[in-house]
Amino acid sequence: MLVNIKSGVKMIHVVGYSLCLLGILMGTVKGQTYENVNNLRTTLLTSYNADMIPLNDQSGSLNVNLSTMVFTMPEVNPVLGAITMGIMVTQEWYDERLTWTPSDHNGTMMFSMKAENIWTPPLTVSNPVKFTLLDTPWMQATIMYNGKVMFTVGGIIQFSCSFSMKFWPFDKHICTLNLFPYGYMASKLTFTVPGVVVDTGIYSENGEWYLDTNSFDFKLGTVFGMSEIVYSFNIARLSSFYMLTVILPINGIGMLTCLVFLLPTESGERVSYAITIMLSLAVFLTVTAEDLPKNSEPLPIICVYILINLIICILGLLFVVLNLIVYNRTEKDKMANIYKSTVKFTKRKWFRSKVKHEPPRKKSSARIDVKSKDAFTDPEDEIADEDIEWKDVSDAIDKILFVLFVVVTYIPSIIILIYTAAASEYVRG
CATH class of the missing domain: 1.20.58 (Methane Monooxygenase Hydroxylase; Chain G, domain 1)
Structure with a gap:
């Protein structure tokens, strides 16, 4: 009897959450007309400066969450000491200058605009073969009513790794991908990694090298006084x-x-x-x-x-x-x-x-x-x-x-x- 009561209560909670989510979605769809979103965009960007870190208190610090995905590793060049990898990094932060009340804009909860119109973290590779800035200003950044911004950058990048060839062709290596926000000191901008370290769900395997998709790890540090995140992973040569x-x-x-x-x-x-x-x-x-x-x-x-x-x-x-x-x-x-x-x-x-x-x-x-x-x-x-x-x-x-x-x-x-x-x-x- 007690079990049946608990099951019924749980079912009521699930139905309630579902109805709330449906209501939010319906409200969002109903309010997001072209005029509403355009007026909201104009209002938000009227006094917005994309060159300044989006904090009302400029002496504070901004926290950026990183969610990284690896989808390919087309080339590993031990002679050059470089790895070519396809990655996507989704950055999430709260922009205190991009907030609004949904009820004032016909229930508009979120919208998207080109990233070049707002401030975005200048995510840079600190161990590149050549200078690499993960910045795609033509990409869309998604903005929530509470100021939460989600922006994805990435592409095919090449970064350095030191290879020990002692056991060639049975060699195994631990390589790192280092990212930092170019131009912002650690006291102004810091990184965190919530959830999974690196998502490899759509990774396409390399025919010559084995990437241990379960070996990804990270550590937070500083480089040149700026916050840095270091992803490490294991690769092994397929010797057949x-x-x-x-x-x-x-x-x-x-x-x-x-x-x-x-x-x-x-x-x-x-x-x-x-x-x-x-x-x-x-x-x-x-x-x-x-x-x-x-x-x-x-x-x-x-x-x-x-x-x-x-x-x-x-x-x-x-x-x-x-x-x-x-x-x-x-x-x-x-x-x-x-x-x-x-x-x-x-x-x-x-x-x-x-x-x-x-x-x-x-x-x-x-x-x-x-x-x-x-x-x-x-x-x-x-x-x-x-x-x-x-x-x-x-x-x-x-x-x-x-x-x-x-x-x-x-x-x-x-x-x-x-x-x-x-x-x-x-x-x-």
Whole structure:
């Protein structure tokens, strides 16, 4: 029973509020004829000065409420250190010189006029790429009978942000948009932000950058003695495009260096193959140079990654040339024991199984002392010193270099990419 009574009372209040609102609207519509509004406008602007702050007491302070909306972020330029963003800022304040009694003007509650006819806050960006004043005098300002003025400004603006490119292309940034009333000291004009900090309900997403629409925050301060509001927000680069067009191709080209040691020396294509890989990597870096950051403070980790690939490619070419010299030596050249040990090491079964299959070698007629062998050595792995040739040495070096280059190419690449992606965090610009 009690619940029904409360529900009925609540319903009565709702109906009452609705009727009051309907009455106000009907009265407003009825009174807003052209003559009424024109006469009211003429009366209000007769002694109005748009150059003066609209306070009867000029020693007082005016408070301006800001409601900001972001609807697009078409460009983020880390090289220039700038963000292009589309914003709209609705400013609300009470103009003590623009008040009237609705009953004296046939119930006129509100009307609109061009903003150039009244005083408006000179909202300015304090961290612009170039001086930006958010002022659209041709826009309409809405004026209420109690002096409340609502005026919306905005457009596509460009403001600065400092970008830390250490974790490119997985970089994340905290950027700020700073606004202040140009020419008015903090003692004369202050900002407040009622309700939602920034409305992103109609935001159109950027294809390259992710804007965290829930990260908008603000703080109030002063700049050059004037009131300032600082909006901060988080953006992160969408790295998929760069992974497919920059990172993976460079990684793939660099890893082709390992295959040069599998080419038969007799083919005569080893040096040309290594040079082709090196030139391909250099050309690819030249083509993608415009997409890579030019910042060197801090140095992007990905630049170190690319440098490692280039150094490995150059070392591969160097080792190929040196190994060709070994391959073309003759029996007249004395063979050091280190070369013989290298061949014997690569002839062991466990090593052959990890690199490639070796055809059975003709056993030497020289006698081998089985008793002197190491307990971990298979007698079938042994080869007599007299059977080792310079071609065997070259082949053994190729096997070792192939394994070594696979390790130094893949492991650093995996470590660098994982670290760059995992360690990236939002950095305030």
